[in-house]
Amino acid sequence: MNEWLLAAAILGVCLIPCAAVCMLAGPLSGLAALEVAGSLTTAVLMLLAESFRRQPFIDLAVVFGALSLIGAIVFARLLEQDL
Amino acid sequence: MTTWRSAAAVVLLIAGGGLGLVSTLGLVVMRDWQDRVHYAGLSSFSVFLIALSILVRESFSLIGDKALATGVVMLLGGPVMLHVTLRSGRIRTLGDWRRNVDEERERR
Numbered sequence: 001m002n003e004w005l006l007a008a009a010i011l012g013v014c015l016i017p018c019a020a021v022c023m024l025a026g027p028l029s030g031l032a033a034l035e036v037a038g039s040l041t042t043a044v045l046m047l048l049a050e051s052f053r054r055q056p057f058i059d060l061a062v063v064f065g066a067l068s069l070i071g072a073i074v075f076a077r078l079l080e081q082d083l
Numbered sequence: 084m085t086t087w088r089s090a091a092a093v094v095l096l097i098a099g100g101g102l103g104l105v106s107t108l109g110l111v112v113m114r115d116w117q118d119r120v121h122y123a124g125l126s127s128f129s130v131f132l133i134a135l136s137i138l139v140r141e142s143f144s145l146i147g148d149k150a151l152a153t154g155v156v157m158l159l160g161g162p163v164m165l166h167v168t169l170r171s172g173r174i175r176t177l178g179d180w181r182r183n184v185d186e187e188r189e190r191r
Binding site: 003004007010011014017018020021025026028029031032033035036039040042043046047049050055058059061062065066069072073076077079080081 | 093096099100103104106107110111116119120122123126127129130133134137140141145146149150152153156157160161163164167168170171172174175176
């Protein structure tokens with residue numbers, strides 16, 4: 001296990017508290033947790049691509065990073081109304 | 084790879100991973116949603132640092148360029164995401180995002 005894979009594993013474990021906050025806290029706290037989880041997942045995908053030395057894997061991180069930002073903004077706009 | 088580049092990549096990796104850990108810890112420890120939102124910005128900055136560490140290690144290759152693009156997108160999009168989240172939260176809780184919090188307290 002190299003340092004990149006170790007960092008990916010540690011940040012992957014950090015997704016569990018984010019999921020717990022999403023499920024247990026209110027909608028706005030859940031949105032904040034979703035944003036943190038999106039950033040962490042983007043970092044994990046980049047670290048896995050670097051760890052395995054597979055260049056196509058980095059495309060997943062590029063697409064996921066952009067889509068997580070757009071998804072968070074859409075969720076935030078939807079939460080303006082009382083759903 | 085030269086030694087200083089390897090060391091710089093590891094330092095940036097530790098800094099980015101540490102920021103990711105701190106943002107997760109802050110998300111769990113803080114009680115209010117407005118406090119928790121601050122850590123979303125911190126986590127987007129951690130992605131940028133990790134992208135920089137990959138760029139230092141790989142130089143301007145295919146994987147380094149795409150990691151840099153991802154980091155820049157997260158760095159520039161993070162504040163926009165934060166602003167939209169806080170604005171939506173204020174509209175949801177106060178009815179209008181321009182309303183002053185003190186004014187709302189006096190009204191109650």
